[in-house]
Amino acid sequence: MIKVIVSVLLLALLCCGIGYQQLQAALSMPLNVTNSTLFKVDRGTGFNQLCKQWQSKQWLDSCFKFQVLAKLDPTLTDLKAGLYELDSTSVIDNIRRINQGAQVSFSFTIIEGQPLREVITNIAKQTHLKQDLDEENLAKQISNKDENLEGWLFPDTYHYHSEDTASSVLKRAYSKMQTELDNAWQNRAHDLILNSPYEALILASIIEKETGLASERPLISAVFTNRLKSNMRLQTDPTVIYGIGADFDGDIKRKDLTTYTPYNTYKIKGLPPTPIAMPSRAALLAAVNPPESEYVYFVAKGDGSHQFSKTLKEHNRAVQQYQLNK
Known part of the structure; x- marks a missing residue:
């Protein structure tokens, strides 16, 4: 009887050791992407669904190890929707990026001396930006006033994430110009x-x-x-x-x-x-x-x-x- 118990314990220890090695290997396993790749996480995406999506793209060979890791560390399952840049670092590092909401950032620049029509033309060309501008009621949309919007957008570089709106970017530019103009006026001759x-x-x-x-x-x-x-x-x-x-x-x-x-x-x-x-x-x-x-x-x-x-x-x-x- 003692021999049987010892054998079972040894087998359990062996299985635990193998399991531990497998989990350790999973922690450092790289995501199989050749270059930095943009990947969209839709709202409501679960951990198992994400893992299967990556498996279908042959970016990883199995989900099981990562599902076990997620049981041990439930924070891995907290996925934030957005567009992310994945790379060949570990699968876990890429998942952590999504946990932290570290989305890829894009930028739009308003150049000093640009007229409004050029700003509107250029922002309409921006990728990954929702085009929601109402050009017939643009001033009302951006400033909540019936005024000419010319001159009211501060020249600067504005960063945004996928699914942000064009109007939200211009509202930031409008708000910044209000601040800059107010500061200048307060310090006038x-x-x-x-x-x-x-x-x-x-x-x-x-x-x-x-x-x-x-x-x-x-x-x-x-x-x-x-x-x-x-x-x-x-x-x-x-x-x-x-x-x-x-x-x-x-x-x-x-x-x-x-x-x-x-x-x-x-x-x-x-x-x-x-x-x-x-x-x-x-x-x-x-x-x-x-x-x-x-x-x-x-x-x-x-x-x-x-x-x-x-x-x-x-x-x-x-x-x-x-x-x-x-």
Whole structure:
């Protein structure tokens, strides 16, 4: 009888040892994918279902070992829906990634100086992003206001996960612009000619479009501020181009400068009715803190920089030198 008991105990120990070795091997067993692979975990997916999906793809040879591990560690069965990047690390490491909700992240960038139409076109091309924008009621959808959304989306890179919506990304950009504009307005010059944060947003968008060198933003702001103070027209080409819209062929003509639109600052006095692009933080700060300057003119040199002038005579000379090459 004792021999039988000893034999049974030895057999049990042997089985336990083999089982332990099998579980240890399972802990380090790699997932059989050759490259990093995107895999979607649907809402409600259970551990056994996930394991069978991977087995059907021949990413692992058996589910049994992992089902035993899941019995020993129930946290493995807590699967979070989403899109994940799987790799050839261990099966358990890949499952842990899903347990932690470490989804693959994508990004969308709004570039400084982009107009709204380009932002909407670009976000519509984003992969793994639900396209839910209501273009006819876009401002209401994003800002909950009946306002022009131009200028209100802060230029930055926004990260998102699969199944996030385009509107949620733009709402974040809108909220960030509200914060940045409020911060800039709170730190505005005490004698600023602008009457509201929205006017600052408009001017900042013009500064953004006129600036080739970041270091020139303050001087560009000073020129426009001096013009506003003197009741001079801003006479800035980017506003004219914005007013032409989709019909602009890339070449601004004399007739464009003489044809009235609400954005033709050669024809109207003061600021246009809305921003013309998405301004950066630097442009916002330049708009509300223009340096003291007597400059009221500037002309592009052709290398991204500008020649600034205090008088029309100086300006005409600069035009001759840099634009007409005389």
